[in-house]
Amino acid sequence: MAQFFQVLLSGLSTGSIYALAAIGFVLVWQTAQTVNFAQGEFVMLPAFFVLAGVHVLGLPLWGALLLGLAASVFVLGFLFKRMIVEPMSKSTGLPLIIATMALSILLKESAKQFYAAEAQPFPSLFPQSTFNVAGAVFSIQDVLNLLVSLAVVVALTLFLDRTKTGRSMQATAQNPGVAEILGIDIKRMTLYTFLINATLAALASFLISPIYLAKFSSGESLGLIAFIAAIVGGFNQIRGALAGGLLIGVLDNLTATYVTAQYRAAVPLVLLVIIILFRPEGLLGTSEGRKV
């Protein structure tokens, strides 16, 4: 039983980090109607910005984290929007999807070429100690990861629901035409969405890299998981993405511990297929109705 709770907590902890990436995914999907195939690389890259800050520029960790956050928001938010998404807004969805696939190759190869091909240890943000509750050993890192991620999600939800800017962003996502008529600067709101996505990806990166190391290829699995979490939870809901992320994190850990480590990676995929078959709008999603 003690082991079960340990596995559950570490599952929730990684799951909440997946959820951050999945929420960014959902935001971009809602606003730009595109599936960002580079989302996994968006989570991979910020860790390398931080490492460059620490090892190349010689900054202290907090300075490097700030630098990494700023660089990520600029490159993965602003530049991604301006140089790739905006010029392609007129064409149909497919070329943009292909462009994000190419972008994922670009980011992956750049990290490999300009930093390192080997997995890099990443400084932990939290103390590495553990504590015991009723015979189960919990790590402080897991608890804090979970708390920080949940706090970010709550803050984001409050921002989107309670502030004027947040509500304008939602309006832009739901119906850009009407939003524009109502005097919302939809271009600016779209840009905000991309900046928030980059911020979420950077935070996910800072939290997950101490656990899984910073590696140029880690985006492949992270992107797939974020993607599946978003669909399983419901592609049009933030809390759906959160639930999907947590569910996958927990299931993944439970399967690896109790069932099979070989087919561990298959669990989210099977979950995905079941959801698509029986509840295509996702666990918490609402049906979007028929689009004409």
Added chain:
Amino acid sequence: MFKRLNLLAVPAVLVFLILAPIGQGNYMVYSLSSWLIFVIAAMGLNLTLGYAGQISLAQASFMGIGAYTTALLTMTGWPWILAMLIGVALCFVVGLLLGFPALKVKGHFLAFVTLAFNTLFFLVARNEDWLTGGTYGITGIKRPSLLFLATSKPLPFYYFTLFVFVIAALLLWGIVRSPWGRAFKALRENPIRAESLGLDTRRITLLAFAIGSAYGGLAGGLIAPLVQYIEPGSFALGHSLRILLMVVVGGAGFFFGPLLGAAVVILLPEALRFTEGYYLIIYAVVVIALMVYCPTGLMGLGHRILDKIRPRYQVRGDMKQGSQL
């Protein structure tokens, strides 16, 4: 215009394909064969994507199904042609089974389901050692010998591949031009109008996907005897993305698009090899630039340039896509 163009282009392409390997080294002939095989896979995906408008991310796994079936059966003594046909049929059936639920819901669900399928296929191929040899793969796959033609040398195998390629292309050409294929086109141009005219759009989409998958199986049936060695890594998700790139870079919905697209996707990295570690970076930038500035791919770019040179063949503005096919 395009009929007239095709009248010239088809024999020109064919002559090029026949002459291309002559006087080349073994490695070049091998690369050309592999190019033709990927063109077959991309042609199938082009049917799914360019004509029926659905994204499939499982083309590599269909190649895998075809390759493993062909390899396993030919090694127990079956003739290549039978083994290959069984692989193709298997892909067709799997395509129907995957597509049926996924196409029940509109949107990008086929993309998601096929993405999951490709990853699952990779896991099964890697973990089920008793059947697939696991990560070590299958070695010593025999090359087919047909009547008087032994294909163990690179050049005969190239012509064998070319022969299969031409048949596959003719078959696809027939499908696209049949009433059936016209239904595919109607579906892509305007799904709602197609439905209003009484077309069962879901059934047609499903068929397009299943046929496209079967072409993946055919490509797999050829790649196994070409490389004579298969392992799960050759059919991973990344390769599905590469085949998708071939279709889109060439120009989705253009019959000859995959020929060009596969050449770019396979040969460009080779041509950029002198840049060493940077070649994939340059390659990715080129693809992004192409998508940003010319989303209809290279064929679209070519047509755009042709239209500028010969304005008297201007096509009706409202039929730009439809009249090309």
